[in-house]
Amino acid sequence: MLRLSFLIIVSIAITACAAPSKVKVNYDPTEVSAEAALQRELALKKILSYKKRLNTVSYPILKAATKFCTAKRSYSMGARGSSSSDYKDAWRTTANKIFSGDEYTVTWVAEKGPAAKSGLAVNDRILSINDVEFGTSNQQHKKFYAEASRIAKNTAPIKSLLVKRGDQLLEMDIRLETICGYPVVLRESDAVNAYADGKRIIITKGMMRFAQQDQELALVVAHELGHNLMGHLDKKKTNHMLGTIIDLAAAANGVSTRGTFANMGARAFSQDFEAEADYVALYYMNAAGLPLEGSANFWRQMAAEHPGSIGTSHSASHPATSERFLAISNTIAEINHKISAGLPVEPNLGKSK
Ligand SMILES: [Zn+2]
Incomplete structure (x- = not known):
């Protein structure tokens, strides 16, 4: 029954589409081109405002992470x-x-x-x-x-x-x-994504809209910087050769990303690399003097938007959003402990976390 009514609705929709329109709208070509010029101006200003926000958020991180960035400085x-x-x-x-x-x-x-x-x-x-x-x-x-x-x-x-x-x-x-010599670049895509290619950090317009708070965008930028600085691409050359990495959006495992990411190719990093990039990202943010409390909320938001990413799965490329929220909260506690104990605030690399 459900299928029958679906077919009827579809056929009505097709009939409706095929019917000739009754309203004829005339445009003055001069007015149309003036409107198009105005809209292009709005679009260009919009792109500039995205770039302005991205630069403002990422520059302090690139600057503060210089001490971790010995191989590639600018x-x-x-x-x-x-x-x-x-x-x-x-x-x-x-x-x-x-x-x-x-x-x-x-x-x-x-x-x-x-x-x-x-x-x-x-x-x-x-x-x-x-x-x-x-x-x-x-x-x-x-x-x-x-x-x-x-x-x-x-x-x-x-x-x-x-x-x-x-x-x-x-x-x-x-x-x-x-x-740090890794330029942060805006990609004009509506997909909620960000990735690192070993040379740059690429953030989509979709991600910038998703990460509404600057603190969340900072976490994304710092995470991608982590992939570059920790040499994750060198360690996984097959991914590097494919050029583009689906990264944070692939965290939404369980959600079909085929349509959205068909043109983005490539596989994601491994769960260990993801956890490591999250971990060092918080140290970079702390070095930049950014507040850490609340940044784990990015993963609650991701979970709310992509419920398929909540559950754990060892076959998935990315840790579950529930794991990432807790891992970030634990790292924040670790950093706060180091600060209050007067210890050097450096990531514990090569040691168990
Ligand atoms: Zn990642």
């Missing part, structure tokens, strides 16, 4: 920028409005970072680094980015930074600071 002025030449076609027109034409515009500055201390501000335009101008041609842009990359690798210091603010020209002297 040199940063604590600022990000963009120009309309990073965009194509209609998006370039939109970007031109936002990035003051084709100038290299500062989009984010880390609070109390080197750039902020030297007075660099959002919307400033960087005209040149070490006398290498951003210029107007793609070739010149490449030279500018190459100089910025030399600076990040510490093969060249910043000698001068020429900045335009309104009509004012400013010359700044910025001292770089050392951070």
Whole structure:
């Protein structure tokens, strides 16, 4: 009976779809293209706000974890920028409005970072680094980015930074600071996911919406940094070769992820690696001066959204959300004990936890 009524509903739905529409809506093509331009502007601003939040949350972690990050460090002025030449076609027109034409515009500055201390501000335009101008041609842009990359690798210091603010020209002297050399990148996907590829940390837009509190997003970033710093990818080369790792979202085991992750390929890390990444993540967060209490709630939220991830299963790639909540709570207690006992607050690596 249930099946019969289902079939009837389906056939009604199909008939309804096939019926010709009775309402004819006319659009003025000029108005449509003006509306499209407005919507592209909203979309670009939205992406910039995602990136701003991601940078603000992840930068202090990358900075604080430097002491654990001996193999791969980078040199940063604590600022990000963009120009309309990073965009194509209609998006370039939109970007031109936002990035003051084709100038290299500062989009984010880390609070109390080197750039902020030297007075660099959002919307400033960087005209040149070490006398290498951003210029107007793609070739010149490449030279500018190459100089910025030399600076990040510490093969060249910043000698001068020429900045335009309104009509004012400013010359700044910025001292770089050392951070972990794993850039945190936003992926424009609605899947609730985050992963590490040994070189970068990738967080989806879907994950940023899921991790509503910055503290939860910090846990995700620190967890992925843990995979990179603990060399989990080197230890599991087969995964690395597949390129992309389904990570936190695969914690929702028992939930079919086939549709959502079909384009993401690859298998997840092992349960031991997951537990280890959670464990060190809390030490990185603590080093960054972030509050730890409440961060385990991320896993309660994940459980509420994906009930299939609550139960334990040894065949699953990730520990159950119930185990992860408790493991995180225990690690927080361990860190608090070390702080109150005046012990060094370092992860107990190579010892039983
Ligand atoms: Zn993981």
